[in-house]
Amino acid sequence: MDSSACYDKAGLRKGPWTAEEDQKLLDYIKQHGHGIWPLLPAKAGLQRCGKSCRLRWINYLSPHMKRGKFSMREEQTIIQLHALLGNKWSAIASQLPKRTDNQIKNHWNTHLKKRLTKMGIDPVTHKPKTDALGSVIDQSNKHASNLGHMAQWESARVEAEARFVREMKSVSKPPLDSSPTQLTNKSRVGQARQECPDVLKAWQGVASGMFGITKDSLESPASTFTIQETSQ
DNA sequence: AATCGGCTCAACCGCTATTGT
DNA sequence: GACAATAGCGGTTGAGCCGAT
Numbered sequence: 001m002d003s004s005a006c007y008d009k010a011g012l013r014k015g016p017w018t019a020e021e022d023q024k025l026l027d028y029i030k031q032h033g034h035g036i037w038p039l040l041p042a043k044a045g046l047q048r049c050g051k052s053c054r055l056r057w058i059n060y061l062s063p064h065m066k067r068g069k070f071s072m073r074e075e076q077t078i079i080q081l082h083a084l085l086g087n088k089w090s091a092i093a094s095q096l097p098k099r100t101d102n103q104i105k106n107h108w109n110t111h112l113k114k115r116l117t118k119m120g121i122d123p124v125t126h127k128p129k130t131d132a133l134g135s136v137i138d139q140s141n142k143h144a145s146n147l148g149h150m151a152q153w154e155s156a157r158v159e160a161e162a163r164f165v166r167e168m169k170s171v172s173k174p175p176l177d178s179s180p181t182q183l184t185n186k187s188r189v190g191q192a193r194q195e196c197p198d199v200l201k202a203w204q205g206v207a208s209g210m211f212g213i214t215k216d217s218l219e220s221p222a223s224t225f226t227i228q229e230t231s232q
Numbered sequence: 233a234a235t236c237g238g239c240t241c242a243a244c245c246g247c248t249a250t251t252g253t
Numbered sequence: 254g255a256c257a258a259t260a261g262c263g264g265t266t267g268a269g270c271c272g273a274t
Binding site: 007014016051055059060102103107109110 | 241
């Protein structure tokens with residue numbers, strides 16, 4: 001079995017969706033719900049595979065999703081959670097209402113990853129990059145004053161990561177009198193995050209120190225994250 | 233005006249996890 | 254437990270946009 005094979009079925013359309021297809025999908029889901037995805041295209045009159053319909057709905061058509069620029073707060077959350085979870089886009093998305101894993105993944109790959117690299121932070125490990133001798137690379141020699149902030153951030157991150165691991169262990173071994181209802185990954189992530197306010201504080205310190213942003217701009221949902229110290 | 237290159241993001245692909253029988 | 258169907262995840266691709274030349 002390979003669900004991706006659905007894209008290869010004869011007669012099924014691939015590629016960008018037309019407005020007409022969007023409307024058909026939207027109308028059908030509004031009336032009936034999505035039901036079983038592989039059965040939906042035939043019922044909705046679409047020449048698409050169910051997987052394609054599902055993706056289109058989740059990533060584009062769903063009324064619950066938000067489009068447009070990521071706010072400073074959202075970017076901050078993504079960076080925090082990426083430090084904790086790595087490329088677990090769906091887990092990260094679960095903490096960002098109205099954003100999809102695909103949106104977050106794209107935003108990370110096109111913006112945040114580059115930004116961290118520019119700052120001399122390894123986007124994979126979230127640690128300051130080091131050269132072969134183990135010294136911190138500071139390509140422009142302008143980030144030296146930021147290293148203290150990065151150390152503060154890194155310290156908080158490691159502490160939070162350790163706490164997260166402990167949390168996961170305790171969840172995986174529930175007490176005997178605990179509810180039989182298992183926690184989902186999403187709720188576990190959410191629980192862990194709620195207990196990491198120090199990460200938030202550390203990031204706010206880093207952000208305000210590195211980019212000259214105020215607490216107000218950090219709180220503003222409309223504010224976007226722009227590097228102000230890139231002029232050479 | 234043409235074209236070139238970089239960037240963005242929707243969509244595809246391949247795979248694993250989960251659920252039902 | 255085995256198997257099939259379905260759902261979902263994360264990596265990758267490529268079309269289209271846009272600014273620079």
